[in-house]
Amino acid sequence: MDMQNFKTREKAAMAEPKIIARDVNVYYGQSQALKSIELDIAANEVTALIGPSGCGKSTFLRCINRMNDVIESCRVEGRITLEGIDIYNSGLDPVLLRARVGMVFQKPNPFPKSIYDNIAYGPRLHGIASGKDELEATVESSLRRAGLWEEVKDRLDSPGTGLSGGQQQRLCIARAIAVNPEVILMDEPCSALDPIATAKIEELIDELRENFTIVIVTHSMQQAARVSQKTAFFHLGELVEVGETDKLFTSPEDQRTQGYITGRFG
Amino acid sequence: MEQLALFFALIFLIILGYILGKGRAVALSGHAYHPLHSRLPYYGLYTAIWCGLPSLLLMAGWMAFEPAIAEAIVSSKLSASNQNLTSDQITLYVNDVINLASGGIISREVNNDLQAATDSYIFFRQISYFAMAVVAISLSLGGLFSSLKSISPDLRARNKVEKIISVVMMACSTIAILTTVGIVFSLIFETLRFFNKVPLTEFLFGLHWSPQTALRTDQVGGSGSFGAVPLFAGTMLITFISMVVAVPVGLMSAIYMSEYAGKKFRAFAKPLLEILAGIPTVVYGFFAALTVAPFFRNSGEFFGLDVSSESALAAGMVMGIMIIPFISSLSDDVMNSVPQSLRDASYAMGATKSETITKVILPAALPGIVGAVLLAMSRAIGETMIVVMAAGLAANLTANPLEAVTTVTVQIVTLLVGDQEFDSAKTLAAFALGLLLFIVTLAMNIVALKVVRKYREKYD
Numbered sequence: 126m127d128m129q130n131f132k133t134r135e136k137a138a139m140a141e142p143k144i145i146a147r148d149v150n151v152y153y154g155q156s157q158a159l160k161s162i163e164l165d166i167a168a169n170e171v172t173a174l175i176g177p178s179g180c181g182k183s184t185f186l187r188c189i190n191r192m193n194d195v196i197e198s199c200r201v202e203g204r205i206t207l208e209g210i211d212i213y214n215s216g217l218d219p220v221l222l223r224a225r226v227g228m229v230f231q232k233p234n235p236f237p238k239s240i241y242d243n244i245a246y247g248p249r250l251h252g253i254a255s256g257k258d259e260l261e262a263t264v265e266s267s268l269r270r271a272g273l274w275e276e277v278k279d280r281l282d283s284p285g286t287g288l289s290g291g292q293q294q295r296l297c298i299a300r301a302i303a304v305n306p307e308v309i310l311m312d313e314p315c316s317a318l319d320p321i322a323t324a325k326i327e328e329l330i331d332e333l334r335e336n337f338t339i340v341i342v343t344h345s346m347q348q349a350a351r352v353s354q355k356t357a358f359f360h361l362g363e364l365v366e367v368g369e370t371d372k373l374f375t376s377p378e379d380q381r382t383q384g385y386i387t388g389r390f391g
Numbered sequence: 392m393e394q395l396a397l398f399f400a401l402i403f404l405i406i407l408g409y410i411l412g413k414g415r416a417v418a419l420s421g422h423a424y425h426p427l428h429s430r431l432p433y434y435g436l437y438t439a440i441w442c443g444l445p446s447l448l449l450m451a452g453w454m455a456f457e458p459a460i461a462e463a464i465v466s467s468k469l470s471a472s473n474q475n476l477t478s479d480q481i482t483l484y485v486n487d488v489i490n491l492a493s494g495g496i497i498s499r500e501v502n503n504d505l506q507a508a509t510d511s512y513i514f515f516r517q518i519s520y521f522a523m524a525v526v527a528i529s530l531s532l533g534g535l536f537s538s539l540k541s542i543s544p545d546l547r548a549r550n551k552v553e554k555i556i557s558v559v560m561m562a563c564s565t566i567a568i569l570t571t572v573g574i575v576f577s578l579i580f581e582t583l584r585f586f587n588k589v590p591l592t593e594f595l596f597g598l599h600w601s602p603q604t605a606l607r608t609d610q611v612g613g614s615g616s617f618g619a620v621p622l623f624a625g626t627m628l629i630t631f632i633s634m635v636v637a638v639p640v641g642l643m644s645a646i647y648m649s650e651y652a653g654k655k656f657r658a659f660a661k662p663l664l665e666i667l668a669g670i671p672t673v674v675y676g677f678f679a680a681l682t683v684a685p686f687f688r689n690s691g692e693f694f695g696l697d698v699s700s701e702s703a704l705a706a707g708m709v710m711g712i713m714i715i716p717f718i719s720s721l722s723d724d725v726m727n728s729v730p731q732s733l734r735d736a737s738y739a740m741g742a743t744k745s746e747t748i749t750k751v752i753l754p755a756a757l758p759g760i761v762g763a764v765l766l767a768m769s770r771a772i773g774e775t776m777i778v779v780m781a782a783g784l785a786a787n788l789t790a791n792p793l794e795a796v797t798t799v800t801v802q803i804v805t806l807l808v809g810d811q812e813f814d815s816a817k818t819l820a821a822f823a824l825g826l827l828l829f830i831v832t833l834a835m836n837i838v839a840l841k842v843v844r845k846y847r848e849k850y851d
């Protein structure tokens with residue numbers, strides 16, 4: 126375990142970061158939500174974004190797959206690159222970007238369709254699977270990777286909304302990985318779930334790290350400590366501190382980080 | 392006039408009951424610590440209800456039955472004194488008495504007999520009115536005092552008030568149901584009389600509609616033929632044309648308004664579209680007859696087509712425009728209520744706007760959209776005015792939209808317009824048509840409900 130951890134870290138340190146954010150400013154109308162964010166996100170790692178409510182974590186997350194485009198009043202300045210390609214200014218189609226950067230939301234939001242159709246939604250859109258057999262295989266493997274296959278394999282035709290909250294969230298994760306993205310963004314994926322479902326999802330995140338780069342917003346510092354390798358602390362729209370999770374939680378450099386962490390732990 | 396005075400007196404008593412009841416509860420609650428069962432207004436309401444409800448019911452009952460009773464008394468007196476009158480003559484005489492009493496025009500000389508009968512009639516009505524008023528007021532006062540007396544800290548006023556209110560609401564819904572049942576039964580009854588004159592098979596399968604029957608036996612008139620098929624075919628044809636116009640246009644504009652248009656445009660366009668629904672159908676009717684139909688005729692001539700001056704096409708088109716707002720406004724509401732989280736999910740999967748609309752929003756909104764379309768369709772089927780003016784009265788059995796056709800509702804109107812013998816086959820045919828139309832729309836609604844339920848995609 127230690128050895129492998131060491132290896133991935135070394136690999137990450139050597140390799141170019143997957144996502145690089147430079148001088149990112151975000152405005153909602155007149156008010157500024159993010160101030161000059163500079164952040165590197167390494168490949169095949171879990172990066173946790175923590176911070177008090179309203180500090181801009183979700184806003185930053187939505188910058189990475191350009192979901193902020195949907196919000197009329199929102200304006201993004203600065204540079205965010207995905208594997209060296211500027212996602213805002215290089216003419217990259219947001220549709221293609223979102224196929225590479227998947228997202229899981231705070232509240233499970235399966236489509237009101239069958240479980241099968243939920244998973245097949247992305248592959249059908251992007252023409253990933255050719256033919257029915259391949260699509261079925263994609264659906265099965267996505268559900269397996271999300272750890273949901275055993276629970277739903279006999280009821281693929283029943284509506285996804287009929288699952289439990291935790292199952293729905295795993296369904297959403299399966300839906301996101303069905304198009305085989307490189308990055309998965311998760312905005313408080315466990316906040317609506319009970320401890321057991323949360324544990325399952327955390328386990329899943331740890332497994333997914335092998336193949337995907339994961340950015341997760343969480344309010345639970347224990348969760349950040351459990352699942353992430355890097356942690357970034359946001360405060361009032363600023364990125365205060367970012368570093369190895371172990372280090373950030375044991376010996377934070379900034380006063381504000383310390384205050385937040387200790388305040389939370391009582 | 393007097394009724395109005397009584398009514399206001401009762402209202403006054405009710406308000407008084409409320410104030411007194413509440414006041415008594417206030418007095419009871421006092422300063423001592425002994426909590427009342429319910430909050431104060433409930434005691435007021437409790438008293439007010441006992442003060443008002445019984446006497447209002449009595450008043451309503453009196454208004455419903457008293458005229459009939461008075462009439463019965465007059466006619467029974469008359470038949471007792473004049474054994475040789477037929478029942479028709481008695482009815483006429485009683486009518487005269489009532490008209491004379493209210494100062495109306497009557498059909499005979501006013502003689503002593505008639506005057507006496509009228510006087511006694513007026514006298515009876517006054518007596519019965521005063522008796523009713525006295526009983527109502529004393530009921531009211533009795534209710535007031537007994538309920539005031541029963542107010543105590545332990546009186547479960549809230550429960551009682553709520554019980555009474557639920558009973559009142561149940562009575563109201565019962566009225567609605569009974570009315571429907573009554574209408575249906577009278578339709579069925581008259582329809583059965585119609586089928587005594589005209590065989591059911593002719594009505595259902597006959598291909599020829601010409602309801603002109605001889606009014607008198609010495610007239611040379613058609614015996615009338617009552618095949619309803621051309622009417623239903625006409626209805627379906629016009630409805631179909633109107634749906635072809637309205638569904639795509641309405642749906643597209645709904646999609647535009649809910650998904651593409653900015654907030655400002657929407658706030659301005661939606662009410663405007665809804666105004667379209669408020670235009671009286673007569674206005675659409677002459678628009679259809681004076682503008683659209685001639686236009687089709689002229690352009691038909693241009694292409695060498697023979698378009699009649701009243702055509703199903705013109706009526707259907709205008710009707711389609713009329714029902715656009717039903718479809719667009721309702722569908723727009725339904726699509727708006729599809730949660731944002733589903734849109735987000737779709738966009739996050741890399742779907743474009745149009746993909747999101749066709750693959751997520753429309754399926755989720757489908758039940759509502761089907762409902763909107765059905766509502767529009769029932770409007771189209773029941774529409775009369777436009778068809779009278781633009782499609783004509785000729786019961787042609789044709790699928791050609793360029794010819795004149797007629798619809799069920801139009802025929803019902805023409806059957807009942809003008810002087811008619813009430814029990815002629817011609818008049819009764821209207822009831823049969825009405826019943827059949829009712830059955831058709833009912834069946835349509837049931838099927839639609841089934842469809843909607845089957846394809847409903849649930850979301851929370």
Ligand SMILES: Nc1ncnc2c1ncn2[C@@H]1O[C@H](COP(=O)(O)OP(=O)(O)OP(=O)(O)O)[C@@H](O)[C@H]1O
Pocket residue numbers: 153158176177178179180181182183184185196198
């Ligand atoms: N759609 C929006 N329109 C206007 N302002 C917004 C919008 N979304 C977020 N904001 C503002 O931007 C700031 C950052 O919001 P954001 O949702 O990113 O916070 P967060 O860190 O995710 O908070 P939480 O932990 O509560 O989810 C807040 O001040 C918020 O009010």
Ligand SMILES: [Mg+2]
Pocket residue numbers: 182183184312342
């Ligand atoms: Mg958030």
